[in-house]
Amino acid sequence: MKIDHNIFSLPKPIFWLLVISNFIYASWLDSSFGSFWAWHITDLADNHPVRLVDILAIGQFVLFAVSVDMSIRHFVVRFNAKTHDHQFPAILVQAITITCYGIIGLFGFIVMYDHSAGQILAASGAIGFGIVYVLRETIADIVGCIQIQSDGLIDIGDQIQVRGDGGEYYEIMQIDLRMVTIKTVLQYTVRVPNRRFVNMDYINLSKQVTEMGARRILELDLDSGNDADRVIELLNQAAEYTIKNDPNFFPWYHAFLAKINNGAYNFFLIYECNPAIPPIRSNGIQNIAIARFFKLGGINMNSTVEVVKSSEIIDTIKNRLKDVYRLGVLKALSLEQVIRLTDAAQIVNCRANKMLIEKGHNADTMYILIEGELEVIIPNDQDEQIVVAKIWPGECVGEMSLLTGEPRSANVRARVNSTLLEITKADIAPIFETYPDLIDEISTVIEQRKAVNQRLMNKTVEPDEVQSSIKALAKKILSFFFNKG
The missing domain is CATH 2.60.120.10 (Jelly Rolls)
Structure with a gap:
């Protein structure tokens, strides 16, 4: 799920009608009141009762502000439609809209009422500074939200790994004006202020190249009496076995001898998996596979480990x-x-x-x-x-x-x-x-395994079919071993 970049914009005919209406409105003011500009036909500073011309003058500023806002939105919508890599987020457009209305409103207040730009700007600056100071963290969070979305740093549903000693993994759940909501591998929900999130050192695993997931390291310490080449071969086989049997593991791995320390070998298995899987679970799956291959490969996992050669001890x-x-x-x-x-x-x-x-x-x-x-x-x-x-x-x-x-x-x-x-x-x-009862039991094992494989291929298998196949196979085995029908 992507961040919403939907931005309201008037349909093209209505937009151009709005733009043209500014020229028509200015021409009408000139023909009716002798000036194209509202600040030439009225002055709100003399405290006179509200007149129609005052409302018409204010209306020109409102129409102009709406036209500027809609022009920006029209441009952004067209830009987003043509560009998919870098999108203008809706929150950035909202910030620009507020800024446009504020600047045009301030300009209208100066030219139609105050007539002293220096004084109003000074007052506005002082008030603005105070507001910014009080709301500095909120503003920083909003700016952070704009940066996150405009730079395309994350999307909802992305998996990230925070770099550092822990290397924690998180899923992006929500992005709003103040916070980024993330979920930990233990399914806890955490809210992080945007200003803090943009300064985090993290890797967005979901925005890497296709089929690239979380790369994790499994470390094993074994006695140096082992055949290092043999251990690496078994680690590679275990990693390949996991990839073939679990779709959450991707076809990338690397096993190697990292160092020799005080009579011990230190092996690393680096593998790649779905980042949504907690590290403790993915390591557990790999460890089970490694234990299986080590045991079958003749590795004794006692205090002193040695590789037993099949040709030596039958x-x-x-x-x-x-x-x-x-x-x-x-x-x-x-x-x-x-x-x-x-x-x-x-x-x-x-x-x-x-x-x-x-x-x-x-x-x-x-x-x-x-x-x-x-x-x-x-x-x-x-x-x-x-x-x-x-x-x-x-x-x-x-x-x-x-x-x-x-x-x-x-x-x-x-x-x-x-x-x-x-x-x-x-x-x-x-x-x-x-x-003799083993024949029925073995027949059951084989036919139930076939049924499971067929279901994995989305084939329908009825229980009656399985029971019939079990009886047929048991009959074949009896006939082959004891010439019984």
Whole structure:
């Protein structure tokens, strides 16, 4: 929502009729009273009773004042219509209007009544000085309001960041003659006098280049025993994951090692997000993503932090399944069942740009990504490979082939060097034999996830359809594992 720059102005025909009426009125005064000017046909200083000619003389000044005011407004309206970057605000026009009427009124008083400009100006100056002194803060606020609007510093709804130690964020709620009303990230409303606001050191985030939001810094201290390159890689992956999954985070980030201090590494992650999100919330979202990637990447967040290489400690890699199984189709399993599955799972390493899964191939395995990043790609009509989704650490791929034996529905490629756990039909079959109810639970997880994705694409999904799909999938799984219909 923008500041209102609507300014009253007479329609063009009426405006020009008003301008011409000044010449007609002056000509009529000359033909009727022998002068074009009102101060030549009457003198209000002789204390005579009010006459028609006095009213006519005053009327000329009123007509002239209105004409000057409307001329200024006509010019400003045309200027604002042609110029969108720098608009004359309504409050500035109001101030000019008051000034015009005051000057023309003072001139009329001098020439028709006082006849002594020096004396009236001196008196007016003294009175004006006293008024200005008494109302100095109010006047300063009004001048500040004019400056804010005429310079286009802020608009209603803008997000600003006040520079300084705190770097506080505010939303502009209202601008009036005296105050700018702002809302804090904690939803408190604060009113700041205009004279103070114009002197604040702030950044208007809403008036930056397109899609540029609030840039914030997340600081992490880690033990210097870490592989710094590995930590930066995980920070970059966490930032990219947040961008892909939360529209409030913009596609700009930078992770780097800021300094080494007393045996500790100090890392910075600078990211960009919607300024309307409080910093404590945006940092929390980033921290959750970082914790996930650090944990899956083998970083031990104890007092002494070290990076555990997957090639060195295979048992550690397998045990990470316990940290991530709830993120995918295996969430229906208990921890005991997951530990049993972990013992049977195999570790698979897929190098960057290598194909992990090929569309159309028959298989009975699924993969859980532990480290790295995968891309789901399908060919378009021109046989070009298009990336349609990304798989992040903790997520699984190929589960339908594992559960139903269906051919692969898409290609999956490693974007970076990736480590995965491979689970086969033979691995999970004993669990299904012991706990057959898991088939219904896993079918429910898969079909409900599909329904959520369809709703996100604005597709209508009826509850009866979901229940029917769950039963159909459970039937397929039973048939594939136990040859049951």
